[in-house]
Amino acid sequence: MIAFEDALLRSIDQTQLGKFAAVHTPEEITARRAGRPVGSVKAAPKVSTTIRLSAEVSAAFRATGNGWQTRIDAALKDWLRTHSPI
Incomplete structure (x- = not known):
């Protein structure tokens, strides 16, 4: 369990420093629609x-x-x- 806590704290530190992708809130995750964004089309369907x-x-x-x-x-x-x- 200590390894998990260390990894979690390290992940939070990295996020706050902007080293990796931003953390999304639960509201942002549920608001995002599944699938390809509207209007995007493959080059050669x-x-x-x-x-x-x-x-x-x-x-x-x-x-x-x-x-x-x-x-x-x-x-x-x-x-x-x-x-x-x-």
């Missing part, structure tokens, strides 16, 4: 779609961890650079 992949392709990309859908998107963009889609 993506389109939601459904495609059917072979089990081996799906497993291989999923095995790479988080962001596997983005890597599939990059692989398809790479293919488009060298091939005609029609």
Whole structure:
């Protein structure tokens, strides 16, 4: 418990000195709306779609961890650079 108290006091000191981000009050936290701020738009929005992949392709990309859908998107963009889609 002493370690926690020391860490808490150190955190308060750092905040008062402005070393780290400001501490928000409970009122500020509850007043903030969840999600992206109104009016913000991604530079290049993506389109939601459904495609059917072979089990081996799906497993291989999923095995790479988080962001596997983005890597599939990059692989398809790479293919488009060298091939005609029609």
